[in-house]
Amino acid sequence: MQRVYNFSPGPAVLPLSVLEEAQRDLLALPGLGVSVLEIGHRTKWFEKILATASANLRALLSIPDNYKIVFLQGGSRLQFSMVPMNLLHAPESSADYIVTGTWGQTAAQEAQRAGATSIAYTAKATNFDRLPSERDLKLNPEAAYVHFTSNETIQGVQFLEEPAVGKVPLVCDASSDFLCRPLPIERYGLLYACAQKNAGPAGVTIAVIRDDVLAQCTDEVPTMLSYRQYVEHDSLLNTPPVFAVYIVMLVTRWLADEVGGLARMRTLNEQKAKLLYDAIDSSEGFYKGHARPDCRSLMNVTYRLPNDDVETKFLAAAQDRGLHYLKGHRSVGGIRASIYNAMPLAGAEALAQFMDEFRKRA
Numbered sequence: 001m002q003r004v005y006n007f008s009p010g011p012a013v014l015p016l017s018v019l020e021e022a023q024r025d026l027l028a029l030p031g032l033g034v035s036v037l038e039i040g041h042r043t044k045w046f047e048k049i050l051a052t053a054s055a056n057l058r059a060l061l062s063i064p065d066n067y068k069i070v071f072l073q074g075g076s077r078l079q080f081s082m083v084p085m086n087l088l089h090a091p092e093s094s095a096d097y098i099v100t101g102t103w104g105q106t107a108a109q110e111a112q113r114a115g116a117t118s119i120a121y122t123a124k125a126t127n128f129d130r131l132p133s134e135r136d137l138k139l140n141p142e143a144a145y146v147h148f149t150s151n152e153t154i155q156g157v158q159f160l161e162e163p164a165v166g167k168v169p170l171v172c173d174a175s176s177d178f179l180c181r182p183l184p185i186e187r188y189g190l191l192y193a194c195a196q197k198n199a200g201p202a203g204v205t206i207a208v209i210r211d212d213v214l215a216q217c218t219d220e221v222p223t224m225l226s227y228r229q230y231v232e233h234d235s236l237l238n239t240p241p242v243f244a245v246y247i248v249m250l251v252t253r254w255l256a257d258e259v260g261g262l263a264r265m266r267t268l269n270e271q272k273a274k275l276l277y278d279a280i281d282s283s284e285g286f287y288k289g290h291a292r293p294d295c296r297s298l299m300n301v302t303y304r305l306p307n308d309d310v311e312t313k314f315l316a317a318a319q320d321r322g323l324h325y326l327k328g329h330r331s332v333g334g335i336r337a338s339i340y341n342a343m344p345l346a347g348a349e350a351l352a353q354f355m356d357e358f359r360k361r362a
């Protein structure tokens, strides 16, 4: 078996022990004799998987009882619509969007189809290389909610702490940094994350919703788009993505049992990110980071090389060394190294070492 270091932004690297257990269960679940791909979603087995995944998330993030956890489909992109459809219904109501990258911008655009929105901040003018300070935010104290993106996957810009929004419910797209560190969950009204960056495979999206925000949701939406319906039916409105939920259960168990929790995960993530940012900062300008140093992401490290030609050579030489999927998104260019939870320290070490060697040769 030949595995490479996978720096893909998503679907992304998963822990090897998770893949090994899934491989075993793909043929037959112990004691049941059917594959994890063949089992019904109304079975005792799946009820337990769903409850365990939910309990693991609750324990890892210390989620209090006044928050509900649901498993949804349609990816984070559907949340861009579900959030305003559920929460932006009262006449005259409007929602604030803090736009620090491509995903936040897309979320704001999509929300306009459902209701009135206002851009509380955008860093578009500097190609999303920074975060707002508190006084940059033009917040409406009467807004239905404030939406922000905790980690902009394409630009590599990450909030260190939650924006201060007063009493207005804070809604977060945490797709690409979910479970990378502990969170003060009580600051959030609603937090959602598709699984395929840090929590599992594509096909399931997790949402954590506070009771008062749930109470604010309208019933005038299709059943399959109603947070309240998902809560009332324990995420079993229709056939859920059984396999994806099962992998989320395994990944959250790995985080608790093998990693040792989210504080430990954050320390490991900081170590990995530091290796790469040090390689950028000690390169005498050969590598140029996209995000400003005060908002650099722990998950997606974005940087450019002197020109396109050198970048193409870098990508080819990296691949020869088993360092794959490093090409940056076209809107930023250059390199993007996604170093999610499951990327081992050795992967970041190998990339940092390669960066030093490549620079000295160039």
Ligand SMILES: *Cc1c(COP(=O)(O)O)cnc(C)c1O
Residues within 6 Å of the ligand: 010, 074, 075, 076, 077, 078, 103, 149, 151, 152, 153, 173, 174, 175, 176, 194, 197
């Ligand atoms: C990947 C990503 C999305 C899109 O997720 P889908 O599941 O493909 O819809 C949205 N927001 C952020 C921050 C992402 O990283």
